Amino acid sequence: MNDQTDILLDSGTNELEVVMFEVANGTFGINVLKVREIINPLPITLTPNAHKHVEGVIRLRQEVIPVVDLAKVLNLPASDDPTQDKFIVAELNKMKVAFHVHSVSRIHRISWEQIEKPSELSLNAESHTIGIVKLEEEMSLLLDFEKIVVDINPKTGLSVEQIKKLGQRERSEKRIMIAEDSAILRKLLSDTLKEAGYEKLSFYENGRQAWDVLEEYKQSDGDLPVDLVITDIEMPQMDGHHLTRRIKQDPVLKQLPVLIFSSLITSDLHHKGEKVGADKQISKPEIVELVQTIDTFVK
Secondary structure (H helix, E strand, C coil), rough: CCCCCCCCCCCCCCEEEECCCCCCCCEEEEEEEHHHEEEECCCCCCCCCCCCCCEEEEEECCCEEEEEEEECCCCCCCCCHHCCCCCEEEEEEEEEEEEEEEEEEEEEEHHHEECCCHHHCCCCCCCCEEEECCCCEEEEECCCHHHHHHHHHHHHHCHHHHCCCCCCCCEEEEEEEECCCCCHHHHHHHHHHHHEEEEEEEEEECHHHEEEEEEEHHHCCCCCCCCCCCCCCCCCCCCCHHHHHHHCCCCCCCCEEEEEEECCCCCCCHHHHHHCCCEEEECCCHHHHHHHHHHCCCC
C-alpha cells in the first residue's frame, strides 16, 4: 500500500478502515489513516543504547526511521517465518515509525460501533490495547500505537512542564468538554489544562458519551453545559470526526467551538477535520498550542 488516498473514507461517517496483521498467533489492527506504506523488511542499522523495543533504524528513501519490534512490545514470540515479516510504516504524533510485524492480511472497513473498549479484567497497567474489533469470523485487538511510542520515548507525550513555561496564568471559569478514550491521556490532559488555568473540565471516554450529554441538555431546553469541546479522533463507539459533524450540523449546538486534538493531524489528513467543521485541529502532543488555541476561543 504505497498510496492510501484511494481508500480513505468520507469524513464523519463513524467508519474506519483497519489493516489487520499478525504477531505470533495474535491478530491486531492499525487504523489505515496512520499507515503510510507497508514494505518488506529493509537492512537495519543498530543504534547504541536504544530502547529494548527498538531494533534500530532503516533508511527509506531520504528518511531515517526507527523500527519497533511489536513482538517485544507485546511480549510475544519472535517470527516463525521471517520471510513473511513486514514493516508497517506509520505516521503519528508528527513522526514516522516502522512497526515490525510477522504478516499482514487484509483491510477491513468497519464502524466504530463495532469496536468495544476492553474490560478492566483484560487490561493491566502495561496494556497497549484501545479496543476490541468484532468481526464476523474473529476478533482482533486495535493497538494503542501512540502509547507504544510514548513508552519508548516519553518526550513525545504530554507534559505539565511545557505548560509551566507559559508563566503565571489566570484561572478560567469556562467549561470544557473533552472526549478522549485513553485513561492515561485523560489524566495528562486534566493535569495540563488545570495547570493552564482551566479547571472546569468534564471528561468522556468516547464521542458517544459526549454526544449523549449534549443531546440531553438540548432536549431539556437548558443552557449548554460547556463552552468548548476538545475531541480525539480515534475512539470506540463514536469517533471525533463524527462527533464534530453532529455538533456542527445541529442548529442548537453548532455555535460550540470544537477543537480536534489527535495524533492523526497531518498535512495529508487535515482536510478531513475541515470537512466536518472543526474550528481548529492540533496534533498531539502540542499541548502548548492547544492551550493557546483554547485561550482564543473562550475569552
